[in-house]
Amino acid sequence: METLYSAETIAAARSVQIVTYIYTSMATFWMYDYVCSVRKEWTFLLQSRWTKVKGLFIITRYTPFLLLIVHLYLSLIPNENSNKCQLLNNISSSFSLISVISSECFFILRTYALWNNNKVVLAFIVTTFCACFTASIVVSFSVSASAPFNTSMIPGITGCYQATGSTTLFVPFLLLSVVEMSLVTLTIVRAIQNWRTTRNPLYTVLLRHNVFYYVCGLFFSVLNVITSLLLQYAYSGMFQDLQFIVLAILATRMHLHLWHIDQHLRGRGTDITIHIPMSDISPRPMVL
Structure with a gap:
């Protein structure tokens, strides 16, 4: 192999192989998570309004x-x-954006609920969110369009990669970290304001979930900024979709956990006195 192909060709082919292994592992991880949570998930889907x-x-x-x-x-x-690689990559990027936007929307709603449906807080969050993600979409698709896709010249190694033009892809993850920093700051401020006066288990779970989600999001954003800037070939984007999948799993698992806790408290007839509007999070309207 080394006598027939250049070192650059071999390095690119290895990067494509490694990324294929990573995506196969991600698919296995996603299926495992789904199987583990399928009972609780279908209980929620069938019983919630x-x-x-x-x-x-x-x-x-x-x-x-x-x-x-x-x-x-x-x-x-x-x-x-x-050209087919470009098309499939655009479709994949569209699903990635839908996934991360929907995951972030969960925590925008939860942060909004923590602030008692404060319109000023909502306006700040939505403005920051829309500005960052509009810029991210423009950067993501412009970079993909300007950098052509290559395929491995080595027989038996499949997959596409971009050899150049990927360094700018750190920008969407930098902007995503800005959104998450804004949300975690609002969550911590609210926690400091209400921690001593709040003894509701749903409130505590909400705060812990939010902070844990943002820490994971920031970790992966930093990781993707580093790989986009420092690595070449398919390596530069090998953890991008991993971040979106992990965030989606966290967002949905945390929502299921919160819903089941609420159901358990209602079944016990627990008196909830904290004012956190959760009509869009719980199975039916309620005022904490």
Whole structure:
């Protein structure tokens, strides 16, 4: 192999192989998570009332499934057409954006609920969110359009990669970290304001979930900024969709956990006295 192909060709082929292994591992991880939570998930889907947030849950939960199908097809099916690679990558990027936007929307709603439906807080969150994600969409698709896709010249190694133009992809993850920093700051400020006066278990779970979600999001955002700037070939984007899938799993699992806690408290007839409007999060309208 080394006598027939250049070192650059071999390095690019290895990067494509490694990324294929990563996506296969992600698909396995996603299926394992689904199997582990399928009973609680279907209990929620069958027993909870239909709301916008329930629809958001379904989108958040099942978009990674479509994302993984497209990317595994892109990686595993032999393809020498760079235009088809571009098309499949655009479809995959669209699913990635839908996934991360729906995941973040869960925590925008939860932060809004923590602030007692404060319109000023909502306006700040939505403005920051829309500005950052509009810029992210423009950067993501412009970079993909300007950098052509290559395929491995080594027989038996399938998949597409971009050899150049990927360094700018750190920008969407930097902007995503700005959104998450804004949300975690609002959550911590609210926690400091109400911690001593609040003894409600739902409130405590809400705060812990939010902070844990943001820490994971910031960790992956930093990781993706580093890989986008420092690595070449397919390596530069190997953890991008992993972040979106992990965030989707966290968002939906945390929502399920919160819903089941609420059901348990209602079954015990617990008196809830904290004022946190949760009509879009709980199975039916309630005032904490």
